[in-house]
């Protein structure tokens with residue numbers, strides 16, 4: 001080994017081989033050289049003191065709504081990636097529900113040009129397979145993967161992107177399976193949602209966002225969709241990553257399918273469903289939507305935590321979905337057509353580290369669901385999602401003991417609010433490194449727009 005490397009991260013505990021190891025970590029150029037013992041003589045041109053801290057692989061999130069193009073008043077690649085860097089996230093993949101929606105190679109290429117100039121973390125694009133003939137062309141041009149929405153109430157659940165007819169899903173799955181790329185899916189029984197909404201409002205319930213949230217999160221609205229989608233996945237062999245799996249019934253079906261040997265089937269849950277409570281919905285209003293109805297159901301919460309810990313849930317993703325507070329007013333006026341969702345990146349890792357302190361999941365599980373498994377989904381492991389010799393030097397130094405209060409004032413997301421406002425959190429990222437360069441230190445993002453590198457789709461056969 002050379003007697004000098006670019007960076008030596010000293011005195012920390014480094015996450016290697018599934019646990020924390022007392023070691024210094026060496027980085028040269030964009031890559032991890034490896035861990036060394038404290039008394040190893042090699043010097044770093046830069047030395048970073050991580051005493052009392054942990055060094056984790058950079059977090060990876062395949063569920064960003066960067067809002068580009070078309071909705072830049074909510075977010076853009078710079079502010080989205082700044083929020084990611086602040087939160088210890090080094091790779092993101094964005095979604096196609098923008099304006100114009102990403103349904104052709106041309107729109108994908110145009111978005112990629114904007115992101116290349118403005119994104120400061122590594123990024124990819126999930127595209128919409130609504131135009132079947134575009135699927136092979138997308139794969140050839142390097143799209144990271146695909147996203148299907150079954151939901152179609154109104155933007156951001158853009159009806160132009162919705163595919164809920166089984167024959168269309170079957171056709172898209174078949175074509176995507178041939179590319180070997182991942183297909184993310186928001187499973188949803190829109191017809192049932194609409195019917196139950198009509199009946200509920202006719203029975204005298206107010207047509208407000210609380211009623212909407214109670215129906216939108218109903219177990220049957222999700223599991224009845226998942227039941228059908230799993231059959232189409234089995235038949236076509238598409239690499240399917242199911243999103244928003246907070247339904248107890250969906251988790252039961254997915255667990256059974258995996259036990260039966262399903263190949264290429266993974267799923268995710270996102271924070272807003274299993275963190276935000278009744279009280280948040282009462283006190284914060286639409287900021288916390290559609291939260292509360294799951295966290296107040298002990299059986300569902302137990303199913304989610306059990307699934308995170310036993311591997312039924314493969315990833316915890318952000319669904320980082322910023323809307324302005326004015327947009328949320330529209331949601332308040334008409335929740336069935338107005339936009340909802342919440343920015344997540346700034347605080348997501350801290351929310352999960354707080355759960356580690358509460359004993360809800362181990363640090364190893366957190367790394368598995370927020371770094372290793374997302375890297376596997378994208379075909380990047382162990383180049384990303386690990387701190388092995390030769391891995392990209394993407395890492396986050398975190399202070400596990402730091403107690404602090406989340407607030408709107410400190411977030412980088414363009415909309416400048418967080419659904420976790422006022423929450424006392426324990427654990428905070430204090431330094432983020434992407435490919436050997438520090439992009440955040442002590443809460444200040446220093447990464448430069450354009451530093452991010454594109455994550456091309458990696459075909460994997462199941």
Ligand SMILES: [Zn+2]
Pocket residue numbers: 063065095319320321
């Ligand atoms: Zn989303």
